[in-house]
Amino acid sequence: MSAAAWSFAAGPARLPDAVLARARDELFARGTDGACVFERPFSADAFRATLAHARTRLAELLVLPANYRILFMAGGAMQHFSLLPMNLLGPTRRAAYADSGYWSRRAVDEGWKQAAVSVVAQPPAGAPAAPEILPGAGWPIPADAAYCHITPNETADGVAYAALPDTGAVPLVADCTSSFLAAPLDVARFGLIYAGAQKNIGPAGLSVVVVREDLLERASPDLPAPFSYAVQAAQDSCVNTPPTAAIHVAGLVFDWIADAGGLAAMAAANRAKAARLYAAIDGSDGFYTAPVRRDCRSTVNVRFHLADSVQDAVFLAEAERHGLFHLRGHPRLGGLRASLYNAMPMAGVDALTGFMADFMLRRG
Amino acid sequence: MSAAAWSFAAGPARLPDAVLARARDELFARGTDGACVFERPFSADAFRATLAHARTRLAELLVLPANYRILFMAGGAMQHFSLLPMNLLGPTRRAAYADSGYWSRRAVDEGWKQAAVSVVAQPPAGAPAAPEILPGAGWPIPADAAYCHITPNETADGVAYAALPDTGAVPLVADCTSSFLAAPLDVARFGLIYAGAQKNIGPAGLSVVVVREDLLERASPDLPAPFSYAVQAAQDSCVNTPPTAAIHVAGLVFDWIADAGGLAAMAAANRAKAARLYAAIDGSDGFYTAPVRRDCRSTVNVRFHLADSVQDAVFLAEAERHGLFHLRGHPRLGGLRASLYNAMPMAGVDALTGFMADFMLRRG
Numbered sequence: 191m192s193a194a195a196w197s198f199a200a201g202p203a204r205l206p207d208a209v210l211a212r213a214r215d216e217l218f219a220r221g222t223d224g225a226c227v228f229e230r231p232f233s234a235d236a237f238r239a240t241l242a243h244a245r246t247r248l249a250e251l252l253v254l255p256a257n258y259r260i261l262f263m264a265g266g267a268m269q270h271f272s273l274l275p276m277n278l279l280g281p282t283r284r285a286a287y288a289d290s291g292y293w294s295r296r297a298v299d300e301g302w303k304q305a306a307v308s309v310v311a312q313p314p315a316g317a318p319a320a321p322e323i324l325p326g327a328g329w330p331i332p333a334d335a336a337y338c339h340i341t342p343n344e345t346a347d348g349v350a351y352a353a354l355p356d357t358g359a360v361p362l363v364a365d366c367t368s369s370f371l372a373a374p375l376d377v378a379r380f381g382l383i384y385a386g387a388q389k390n391i392g393p394a395g396l397s398v399v400v401v402r403e404d405l406l407e408r409a410s411p412d413l414p415a416p417f418s419y420a421v422q423a424a425q426d427s428c429v430n431t432p433p434t435a436a437i438h439v440a441g442l443v444f445d446w447i448a449d450a451g452g453l454a455a456m457a458a459a460n461r462a463k464a465a466r467l468y469a470a471i472d473g474s475d476g477f478y479t480a481p482v483r484r485d486c487r488s489t490v491n492v493r494f495h496l497a498d499s500v501q502d503a504v505f506l507a508e509a510e511r512h513g514l515f516h517l518r519g520h521p522r523l524g525g526l527r528a529s530l531y532n533a534m535p536m537a538g539v540d541a542l543t544g545f546m547a548d549f550m551l552r553r554g
Numbered sequence: 555m556s557a558a559a560w561s562f563a564a565g566p567a568r569l570p571d572a573v574l575a576r577a578r579d580e581l582f583a584r585g586t587d588g589a590c591v592f593e594r595p596f597s598a599d600a601f602r603a604t605l606a607h608a609r610t611r612l613a614e615l616l617v618l619p620a621n622y623r624i625l626f627m628a629g630g631a632m633q634h635f636s637l638l639p640m641n642l643l644g645p646t647r648r649a650a651y652a653d654s655g656y657w658s659r660r661a662v663d664e665g666w667k668q669a670a671v672s673v674v675a676q677p678p679a680g681a682p683a684a685p686e687i688l689p690g691a692g693w694p695i696p697a698d699a700a701y702c703h704i705t706p707n708e709t710a711d712g713v714a715y716a717a718l719p720d721t722g723a724v725p726l727v728a729d730c731t732s733s734f735l736a737a738p739l740d741v742a743r744f745g746l747i748y749a750g751a752q753k754n755i756g757p758a759g760l761s762v763v764v765v766r767e768d769l770l771e772r773a774s775p776d777l778p779a780p781f782s783y784a785v786q787a788a789q790d791s792c793v794n795t796p797p798t799a800a801i802h803v804a805g806l807v808f809d810w811i812a813d814a815g816g817l818a819a820m821a822a823a824n825r826a827k828a829a830r831l832y833a834a835i836d837g838s839d840g841f842y843t844a845p846v847r848r849d850c851r852s853t854v855n856v857r858f859h860l861a862d863s864v865q866d867a868v869f870l871a872e873a874e875r876h877g878l879f880h881l882r883g884h885p886r887l888g889g890l891r892a893s894l895y896n897a898m899p900m901a902g903v904d905a906l907t908g909f910m911a912d913f914m915l916r917r918g
Contacts, residue, residue: 195588199595202798210590214582218574223879224559226574228757228803231563231880264759265628265780268794272778303776388795393592395628395759395797412667414636416629430632431752433759433797434566439592515587516595 196538198528199516200345200491201368202388206533209442216442217435227438232431240434241427244441251371251444251453252400255378259406261399261419262427262437267367267386269417270397271300274363277409277419278382279305279336286310286331286338286360291347292522297339297365308332311355329355336408337361337381343369345389346520348493348527349486354379361405370398371447372490372532373457381405382419389490390532392440396433447532456532463530463539464489470543477550481525495525502526505549512545560902562892563880564709564855565732566752570897573806580806581799591802596795604798605791608805615735615808615817616764619742623770625763625783626791626801631731631750633781634761635664638727641773641783642746643669643700650674650695650702650724655711656886661703661729672696675719693719700772701725701745707733709753710884712857712891713850718743725769734762735811736854736896737821745769746783753854754896756804760797811896820896827894827903828853834907841914845889859889866890869913876909 197204205213217227221236230237245260254260263269275285287298288311301307310329331338338357343350345368354362354376361381370385377383382405387396401419409420416422416429447456468487471478471494480487480494496502502525509517519525528542561568569577581591585600594601609624618624627633639649651662652675665671674693695702702721707714709732718726718740725745734749741747746769751760765783773784780786780793811820832851835842835858844851844858860866866889873881883889892906 195584195586197587197589197593197595199589199593199598201795202589202593202595204589204593210582210592213592214578218578220559222559223561223874224877225561225563225566225568225879228574228577229561229563229566229568231561231566232758234563234880264630264633264797266794269628269778269780272781300778303778386795393797393799394596394795395800414633414664414667416633417636430630431565431750431758433628433757433800435757436759436797436800510587513588515589516598 194537194541195513195515196534196541197516198514198530198534198538198542200520200527200529201386202394203390203529203531204533205392205439206443206446209439209446209533212442213439217438228435230434232428232434237434240438240441241432244437244444247441247444247448248398251447252375252377254400257403258377259401259403259423261401261422262432262440263397263399263422264395264433265397266388266394267365267384267397268296268300270365270384270399271297272303273417273419274337274339274382274384275301275304276413276417278361278363278405280334280408282306282334282336284308284332284335286329286335286357288329288338288340288355289313290341290351291344291349292520293344293346293365294339294341297341301339305336308335310338329357331357331360333360335360337363339363339365341365343372343488343490345491345529346523348482348488348491350488352485361402368490368531371453371456372460374453387436387440390443392443393436396436396440459536460489460530460532463534463536464492466536466539466543467492467528467530470546474546474550477554478546490529490531492528492530493519493523493525494527495519499524501553504553508549509545512541514542514545558901558905559877559879560898560905561880562878562894562898562902562906564884564891564893565750566758567754567893567895568897569756570807570810573803573810573897576806577803581802592799594798596792596798601798604802604805605796608801608808611805611808611812612762615811616739616741618764621767622741623765623767623787625765625786626796626804627761627763627786628759628797629761630752630758631729631748631761632660632664634729634748634763635661636667637781637783638701638703638746638748639665639668640777640781642725642727642769644698644772646670646698646700648672648696648699650693650699650721652693652702652704652719653677654705654715655708655713656884657708657710657729658703658705661705665703669700672699674702693721695721695724697724699724701727703727703729705729707852707854709855709893710887712846712852712855714852716849725766732854732895735817735820736824738817751800751804754807756807757800760800760804823900824853824894824896827898827900828856830900830903831856831892831894831907834910838910838914841918842910854893854895856892856894857883857887857889859883863888865917868917872913873909878906878909
């Protein structure tokens with residue numbers, strides 16, 4: 191029985207201990223202007239400095255090319271399922287989407303509300319647990335598509351692209367929510383990247399958009415001002431009051447990543463954690479099963495299950511008694527899932543694999 | 555020279571000391587599930603209890619009629635300038651708006667992007683500083699208007715409605731951002747109320763919608779899911795990850811208001827604070843001037859100015875040296891403004907009026 195408790199939630203997810211400690215110190219201390227972070231007007235120099243710090247730090251981490259802009263926007267990633275077509279669709283109103291699992295299908299569903307959607311890649315029928323992902327050539331992307339949308343890491347399915355697709359002249363657009371900052375990202379390959387904060391960025395209620403400047407010119411002036419990437423870019427993410435405290439905490443997370451060695455260090459640690467957990471699953475002689483094909487496995491959302499779903503329920507209940515929480519799989523997919531974002535230390539993985547070995551010994 | 559510093563910002567605004575103390579205790583403490591408030595998945599029972607608590611407490615404060623629903627949504631009030639017509643416009647695509655100042659005009663500007671807008675009340679020409687507000691009969695509201703929009707308190711102009719208009723069968727819709735929870739509200743008079751959090755509710759990045767259930771039936775299923783009031787109501791404000799920590803803090807604010815005696819107590823305190831500040835202005839023999847007509851004056855955003863704008867700048871600089879901050883008027887309107895929301899104690903007002911008397915003595 192471990193004294194510590196660990197949350198393996200897919201999101202909101204664990205934040206680094208050092209970030210929580212700094213946030214506790216910084217968010218509530220009233221400054222010389224009588225305001226703490228929660229209370230400071232977004233027009234104040236101190237907040238503008240916080241915003242500039244977060245943007246600069248993130249640009250450094252991403253090695254951001256000069257022709258890209260970073261936006262901090264209120265709300266989560268799902269709104270971008272709709273803001274994307276609002277902002278980027280050209281006169282043909284056509285867009286391409288790759289279907290790699292639950293969240294990319296949610297993006298398709300919202301895309302259809304505004305666009306003629308071409309689904310250019312899909313899991314083969316009858317293989318829901320190990321979708322084919324074809325990042326090479328061969329996707330039938332219409333030449334007049336405004337963009338091609340992918341979900342490089344499927345949080346629910348535990349599926350990840352091993353390599354990025356080549357979409358030619360059609361801008362590649364990606365929901366990077368669960369993979370953002372988990373590894374270096376070749377930003378120049380993308381037209382636009384968006385990510386909800388609550389995995390590797392900071393508190394829920396914030397999202398980040400990284401967009402190539404030329405794509406900002408597509409937005410109609412008739413878009414609602416807070417939903418226009420172009421207006422948000424022109425007004426430095428301050429079209430209206432931004433989620434000021436969440437942006438402050440995001441800046442602390444970016445500091446923590448930089449201090450820990452940047453995205454290459456995050457990727458190395460994430461690979462090591464995932465390797466240890468998948469090894470425990472694959473080495474269990476079938477007691478535990480990882481349903482995702484090895485070349486598509488996510489390093490941050492590790493799916494597995496036991497021989498039958500009744501056993502999964504027993505596992506979950508016992509895991510909680512051992513301090514291991516939020517391991518239930520996505521409701522639509524069932525089974526178990528351990529999310530191992532940047533802030534999860536190896537100690538958490540060891541606590542989980544230790545319990546898994548013990549559980550197998552007793553129940554196997 | 556006071557030892558304390560006070561922020562009179564229009565928003566994000568001061569939070570109650572007791573709320574900041576509870577938030578500091580509660581947000582960062584990891585629970586038995588290994589997660590603190592920032593880290594807890596929104597599907598967890600503990601967050602659902604937090605959400606239910608905030609909703610129940612707010613319903614109690616508002617004495618909410620049974621046929622109204624409360625939504626907690628990511629993002630600020632300005633998004634609702636666009637979500638309102640998206641959700642509420644009928645086939646005539648017509649809506650009525652009363653123009654009472656800067657923020658209602660911003661709502662009109664966004665309304666025009668989707669609706670045929672009828673402006674049913676406007677300040678008389680040449681009287682920008684004291685707009686006529688005509689809450690009685692006589693507004694030329696088209697019978698086929700989907701709603702009539704008002705801004706009961708104009709944060710920038712410092713103008714407030716003395717009474718609500720009678721819009722007949724056309725649902726009254728209100729941007730209550732700066733007046734929400736500052737006084738009792740007769741919810742049954744409204745079809746829909748919305749408010750950004752950063753005045754009297756909690757941290758920026760959250761907004762509250764109070765909507766009469768029958769209006770939810772107007773929403774098209776083609777709306778983006780997170781922007782549909784109907785879908786948010788059906789899914790308990792959890793269409794996607796909500797701003798969990800901001801909702802937690804909002805619940806603490808609702809507790810604080812209830813403990814302090816509810817909305818009637820807030821109103822009494824706000825009236826007393828405003829009366830003291832307006833008395834200092836009106837009793838200055840013209841050294842300070844409040845530009846808003848007495849019967850339209852806001853109790854929460856008090857505008858004033860000196861004889862010339864150069865003097866305003868001197869006042870601002872000296873005020874800061876005396877610990878009085880964020881007193882600059884809205885950039886479009888100039889002058890000075892002191893915002894006195896619920897969390898501003900009388901001690902803050904006294905510090906301001908004390909400085910004003912001293913400044914007048916030295917400069918008058």
